[in-house]
Amino acid sequence: MNQPLAYIHPQAKIARNVVIEPFSTIHKNVEIDEGTWIGSNVTIMEGARIGKNVKIYPGAVVSSIPQDLKFDGEETTTEVGDNTVIREFVTVSRGTIDKHKTVIGKNCLLMAYVHIAHDCIVGNNCILANAVQLAGHVNIDNWAIIGGSSAVHQFVKIGAHVMISGGSLVRKDVPPYTKAAREPLSYSGINSIGLRRRNFKNEKIQEIQEIYRNIYLKGLNNSKALDIIELEMPPSKERDEILNFIKNSDRGIMKGYKN
Structure with missing residues (x-):
């Protein structure tokens, strides 16, 4: 050389x-x-x-x-x-x-x-x-995508297969498989397009959607939502990954979207 x-x-x-x-x-x-x-x-x-x-x-x-x-x-x-x-x-x-x-x-x-x-x-x-x-x-898991000009606060954790909108201020942890947008940064659905591109089956995508309905769309606090998910949904890799991420979140997870 x-x-x-x-x-x-x-x-x-x-x-x-x-x-x-x-x-x-x-x-x-x-x-x-x-x-x-x-x-x-x-x-x-x-x-x-x-x-x-x-x-x-x-x-x-x-x-x-x-x-x-x-x-x-x-x-x-x-x-x-x-x-x-x-x-x-x-x-x-x-x-x-x-x-x-x-x-x-x-x-x-x-x-x-x-x-x-x-x-x-x-x-x-x-x-x-x-x-x-x-x-x-900052910890970012596999397959995450962060849009341009976003700023991530120290010690934040971003889960696998997450999609974060450009220009975001990421102050809280972002659970796996989700989309995050708006200000303050909020749940914006699951990253279904990204999951399909990575060959997740429709049944698995629907399972992940149901998990996040309990967490973000039913008016439950996090501990109650996690209890319901553990009791009513069968164990799976994705279910347990989401539960463990939220339980181990030191900064707390992003909030659900409110009009």
């Missing part, structure tokens, strides 16, 4: 067929796996662990020091999964003493100007549209 116009620290571990375009900087304690492409003017800082076939576009900064005043120089990492695409001017901070890592899963798309702060965990197959901003300690 001959990159005369890129700076690569001699201690960085770069697979042989990685392409690093001119004017990019690769710091020490960085690992980049096979087939990855690093565009021009990219900065990969200490602690980065970049998977296979990742594409990082010009201006991106990966594994920068956290924007957290409590950070005291501890050795932490940023992990980027295989086949993920990081577009122009995305910034990703490495972890702090809390989780010691920031993680972006496989097959994700981070569009231009996304910011992922320290200790965030982003699952596989997630899409963060342009200028989405994640504060620290």
Whole structure:
């Protein structure tokens, strides 16, 4: 690998067929796996662990020091999964003493100007549209999509297969399989289109709809709704995932929509 116009620290571990375009900087304690492409003017800082076939576009900064005043120089990492695409001017901070890592899963798309702060965990197959901003300690499960210019409060959890409207202020946890929109952010139905695209059967979609009717559309408080779901609906992977998500929500879940 001959990159005369890129700076690569001699201690960085770069697979042989990685392409690093001119004017990019690769710091020490960085690992980049096979087939990855690093565009021009990219900065990969200490602690980065970049998977296979990742594409990082010009201006991106990966594994920068956290924007957290409590950070005291501890050795932490940023992990980027295989086949993920990081577009122009995305910034990703490495972890702090809390989780010691920031993680972006496989097959994700981070569009231009996304910011992922320290200790965030982003699952596989997630899409963060342009200028989405994640504060620290945010957890996003697999297959979630967040619309452009949305801002996610620190410690928020976003469930699997969620669709969040562009421009949203996400202050509360968003349960799996739902759509979220309006201000303040509210339940807007289940993500039935996304579920069908991912080969969920109609019966399963109807089961998820019935679960959320109890939670959001019958005027019940959360504890009463969960009791009814546990008593009246047979156990399933999706039912239990929703119940566990809500029971373990520290910030509370988004509210139902009211006119």
